[in-house]
Amino acid sequence: MNLALFDLDNTLLNGDSDFEWAQFLIERGVLDRELFEARNQEFYEQYKTGTLDIHAFLDFQLKPLSRHPRRVLDGWHEDFMRRKVHPMIGRAARDLVAHHRAAGDVCAIVTATNSFVTAPIAREFGVEHLIATEPEQRDGEFTGRTNGVPSFREGKVARLESWMAQRGWSWDSFVASWFYSDSLNDLPLLQKVKYPVAVDPDATLRAHAERQGWRIITLR
Numbered sequence: 340m341n342l343a344l345f346d347l348d349n350t351l352l353n354g355d356s357d358f359e360w361a362q363f364l365i366e367r368g369v370l371d372r373e374l375f376e377a378r379n380q381e382f383y384e385q386y387k388t389g390t391l392d393i394h395a396f397l398d399f400q401l402k403p404l405s406r407h408p409r410r411v412l413d414g415w416h417e418d419f420m421r422r423k424v425h426p427m428i429g430r431a432a433r434d435l436v437a438h439h440r441a442a443g444d445v446c447a448i449v450t451a452t453n454s455f456v457t458a459p460i461a462r463e464f465g466v467e468h469l470i471a472t473e474p475e476q477r478d479g480e481f482t483g484r485t486n487g488v489p490s491f492r493e494g495k496v497a498r499l500e501s502w503m504a505q506r507g508w509s510w511d512s513f514v515a516s517w518f519y520s521d522s523l524n525d526l527p528l529l530q531k532v533k534y535p536v537a538v539d540p541d542a543t544l545r546a547h548a549e550r551q552g553w554r555i556i557t558l559r
Contacts, residue, residue, distance in 0.1 A: 340512060340513055341443075341444040341445065341513055341517075342444065342445045342447075342515070343439035343446045343517045344446075344447050344449050345435075345447070345466070345518075346450060346518070346519060346520035347448050348452060349539065350432075350520050350522075350558070351464065351558070353427045353428075353429055355383065355452075356452055356456050356457060357400065357451075357453075357456060358383045360419060360423075361403075362376070362379065363418075363422070363423055364403060365379075369403065369407075378399060387522075389524055391491075393491045394485075394489070397472065397485050400453065401481065401483050401485065404455060404474055404483060405480075405483030406483075409480050416459060420460075424459075428463065431558040431559070432558045435519070436464045436466060446466050447466065448460075448461045448468070448470070448471070449490065449495050449528065450471050451471075451490050451491040452471060454469060454471040455481070470490055470495070472485060472491065492525075493527045496527050516531075516533045516534065517536060518534075520537065521537070521540050522540075525544075529544075529553075534554070535553045535554075536555075536556060537556070539558060539559055540555065
């Protein structure tokens with residue numbers, strides 16, 4: 340049995356679904372542009388430089404979910420998929436996932452972006468397993484808080500290993516394991532798999548991958 344893990348934003352997607360969801364809400368007039376756009380960009384820049392305070396960001400990102408009924412959010416998300424997500428999905432990314440699925444590998448998307456935003460994207464790729472930051476829900480509606488450990492940096496490793504344990508698996512259960520990512524923030528998980536792959540990597544990850552002899556690919 341083999342394991343293929345995929346980061347989502349700027350890896351399988353040619354863009355960042357978390358950032359684009361906030362921009363989508365701004366464009367619809369759900370969020371005030373003057374208040375939210377600069378803050379959204381600021382968090383995105385922090386993420387890219389490895390200085391993001393994940394809890395401050397999640398407070399920013401999840402609070403809007405608590406202000407609207409789930410049925411309204413789901414309708415907005417369908418439009419978000421059409422307008423923002425589908426243009427970010429390239430043929431090379433689809434082919435990479437299809438290759439691992441055809442080989443019978445266990446496939447999972449492991450992302451810091453919350454599961455409300457990412458679950459439909461995982462389904463679009465045909466990936467059964469999603470390990471994402473979980474928004475807290477009460478009676479089917481979002482509270483604006485997180486549930487459990489955010490799937491970010493070392494949290495990705497913790498959440499993945501918890502997911503494995505629930506299925507009676509460990510790292511030793513897999514003959515081979517891959518993780519595909521673009522980001523320096525994913526170094527903790529990249530260092531756990533047998534075959535780390537840097538995908539259109541940021542400068543820090545590229546330098547690390549070159550030093551370690553890791554494979555570097557592009558999906559653009």
